[in-house]
Amino acid sequence: MPSTEFDLIYRHFASLGAGPAVDLSVGDDCAILKLEPGERLVTSVDTMVEGVHFLPDMFPEIIGFRAVSTAASDLAAMGARPIGMTIALTLPQADDFWVHSFSEGVAETVSLYGLPLVGGDTTRGPLTISVNVLGALPAGEALLRDGAQVGDGVYVSGQLGDAAAGLAILQDEWRPEPDAAAYLVERYERPRARLELGQQLLGRATAAIDISDGLLADAGHIAAAGGVGITLTAGAIPLSAALGGAGDRALRWALTGGDDYELCFTLPAGESAPEGCTRIGEVVSGQGVQLDVDVDTDAGYQHF
Amino acid sequence: MPSTEFDLIYRHFASLGAGPAVDLSVGDDCAILKLEPGERLVTSVDTMVEGVHFLPDMFPEIIGFRAVSTAASDLAAMGARPIGMTIALTLPQADDFWVHSFSEGVAETVSLYGLPLVGGDTTRGPLTISVNVLGALPAGEALLRDGAQVGDGVYVSGQLGDAAAGLAILQDEWRPEPDAAAYLVERYERPRARLELGQQLLGRATAAIDISDGLLADAGHIAAAGGVGITLTAGAIPLSAALGGAGDRALRWALTGGDDYELCFTLPAGESAPEGCTRIGEVVSGQGVQLDVDVDTDAGYQHF
Missing domain, CATH: 3.30.1330.10 (PurM-like, N-terminal domain)
Known part of the structure; x- marks a missing residue:
């Protein structure tokens, strides 16, 4: 019945x-x-x-x-x-x-x-x-996308690309050693919303977004909303040890993987980053997101 | 693109x-x-x-x-x-x-x-x-389902069964004259949420629900939540003139039609009903919903 x-x-x-x-x-x-x-x-x-x-x-x-x-x-x-x-x-x-x-x-x-x-x-x-x-x-407090100022630092929480690697493993596109595979699949399957970090950043970060479409795409939303540009340093982007055997793919996953749900945010110069966060770039005048190396990638995941 | x-x-x-x-x-x-x-x-x-x-x-x-x-x-x-x-x-x-x-x-x-x-x-x-x-x-005010008291009157807003009739017309199951058809189809396609009435009933009605699953089913929710019974008088249920040619189906639609989105509510004896609302029954001790005539019908629309 x-x-x-x-x-x-x-x-x-x-x-x-x-x-x-x-x-x-x-x-x-x-x-x-x-x-x-x-x-x-x-x-x-x-x-x-x-x-x-x-x-x-x-x-x-x-x-x-x-x-x-x-x-x-x-x-x-x-x-x-x-x-x-x-x-x-x-x-x-x-x-x-x-x-x-x-x-x-x-x-x-x-x-x-x-x-x-x-x-x-x-x-x-x-x-x-x-x-x-x-x-x-x-009232009057919120982490918005549109407040990034030229000279601010650009930060991310945690490590990027893990979830995209986990998805690649589930789809049989990559086979790392078992411990790494288990870690990365877990990162894809059980992403953590960074709720405590978000509340810590209130009143400190000038702009923030969660990384759902990929770092390049989401940093691009901060740049567009603020009318500024963002330069990113590829070598500064935090990668987990589990991505060690992935070669060039690791950076591509970190830049365009859409499922990490870490936070990307901007802090004024002199403001120290919360624990577990990494400075990966700077807000500059101009528009869009520039990376300091050439990487062959589409910009993030788009629905439709 | x-x-x-x-x-x-x-x-x-x-x-x-x-x-x-x-x-x-x-x-x-x-x-x-x-x-x-x-x-x-x-x-x-x-x-x-x-x-x-x-x-x-x-x-x-x-x-x-x-x-x-x-x-x-x-x-x-x-x-x-x-x-x-x-x-x-x-x-x-x-x-x-x-x-x-x-x-x-x-x-x-x-x-x-x-x-x-x-x-x-x-x-x-x-x-x-x-x-x-x-x-x-x-704070502290709300129209809940569970407050009906023995002796309360049971009321509905508007007229019931129109939306079910409109659906029957769209499905070529009934062909009334054109003006009635247009009215009933409009009632199915553009139901009105009774937001003003709901706010008027705050502090007056002892229980309320919107009729989404059909009068019998939704009055049954009020009865079950309040641990009471409800008796309904079939002849008191308000029907629109457009249902005039529908014969026995009019009452069945009014009792089980799931798309009217009128309100069903209970008022203490002596409390007068807002304009456009009709008394259709009474809260009694016991359980379930009893109608004063026999009608061959299933009780409301159930998802799954």
């Missing part, structure tokens, strides 16, 4: 809806959340479609983890404190195993990010997941 | 993002909105899938209008003041005509409801639309 949308939602997700900002969670027509006095609401939506944003044979737990992490990454890029999310889940049939596994991946992110699931809609159709994240920011 | 998701979003939707609660709209990683002091955030998400929630040949403008209206209807059912929405749009190709027409339907709702479009994600895939609505409520 087919389950109803209500059964599906309640059974697997009902325990994920509690949080300090949640007055009323899943179960009524809407959820109710509270902000602290003087705070603003921050919101963004991200969609993942089977075969476009993830592999058809990806384990549902991974799909759930990635879908939330990539959406939460937009809160990180604004410097926002997470308060909740809704998930619109469209799937071909009411498959109890699938939904349970998916919900486990979501549950990991709820706990990891402190991002309760306060609402959802489950419908029948081709596998599609939209996550709408909700966060809070002190 | 394919457009990017950014081009698509900006070109067609950029003018729809302004509103009194909007500090920052489409264009950065997130939007920023403000609530008034003492208000709570209200949120809900609704998905529409081609072939499941709308006909494959439906005009894109109608799809846009319906998708937003059905989502906004959840704000109405909570008594919330609308402040903004995001739309996750998945479509098979970047069809400029389609997106333009869709955006015109969305634009009508933005204006009609005062519900600015503050964020979105456009991806390639099977046609799916998720609308996440955002609203505001005074």
Whole structure:
């Protein structure tokens, strides 16, 4: 007997809806959340479609983890404190195993990010997941894309290219030694939204974005929004040891890999970078992103 | 040449993002909105899938209008003041005509409801639309499903069954005279979220829900949430004149038609109903929904 949308939602997700900002969670027509006095609401939506944003044979737990992490990454890029999310889940049939596994991946992110699931809609159709994240920011404060100033340093968190390498491994395009492969696949499958770093950068960074389309493309968004240019030093781009055997591909993945979800941001000269972040370039007058070496690459991943 | 998701979003939707609660709209990683002091955030998400929630040949403008209206209807059912929405749009190709027409339907709702479009994600895939609505409520006030008390009257807004009749006409299952057909099809294609009524009912109604699954099913949600029963008087259910020639089907559509998006609510004895609303029954001890006549019908529309 087919389950109803209500059964599906309640059974697997009902325990994920509690949080300090949640007055009323899943179960009524809407959820109710509270902000602290003087705070603003921050919101963004991200969609993942089977075969476009993830592999058809990806384990549902991974799909759930990635879908939330990539959406939460937009809160990180604004410097926002997470308060909740809704998930619109469209799937071909009411498959109890699938939904349970998916919900486990979501549950990991709820706990990891402190991002309760306060609402959802489950419908029948081709596998599609939209996550709408909700966060809070002190009024007048935000990490925007458009504030980079000539002379600022350009920084990234973590290491770049790992996720693209992990995808290449999953697609049998590259076979590094097993430990490296496991590390890189994990980086693709379980990207971490840099929520704590984003909040640390509030009031310090002049511009910020999360790297979802690739470093070149996303640094390009900062340059375009600020009416400035960016020069990058290829040798400064942080690469993990696991990419050691990848040769030229390592830099290409770091420049154009679209799934790292690290933050790229600009700091005024003299402002020190948070731990785990690396200076990779400088904001200059002009436009666009220039690299100090020639690399044969398209600029990032474009939908459509 | 394919457009990017950014081009698509900006070109067609950029003018729809302004509103009194909007500090920052489409264009950065997130939007920023403000609530008034003492208000709570209200949120809900609704998905529409081609072939499941709308006909494959439906005009894109109608799809846009319906998708937003059905989502906004959840704000109405909570008594919330609308402040903004995001739309996750998945479509098979970047069809400029389609997106333009869709955006015109969305634009009508933005204006009609005062519900600015503050964020979105456009991806390639099977046609799916998720609308996440955002609203505001005074702290401690909300129209919930679970407050119905024995002795309360049960009311509905407007007239029921029109949308189901309109769908039957579009599917060539019924051919009334042209004026009636035009009226009923319009009721299916352009349902109105009862946002003003919802706000009027704040502090007066003991329970409320919007009729998305059919009167019997949705009144059943009020009964179940409140631990009470509901008796309905078939002859009291308001029907439009356009259903005059439909015979027995008119009542069946009114009881189980899932697309009217009117409000069903309960008022304490002695509380007068707002204009345009009709008393159709009473809250009793017990459980479930009882009708005073026998009607051959399944109980509402269930996804899956």
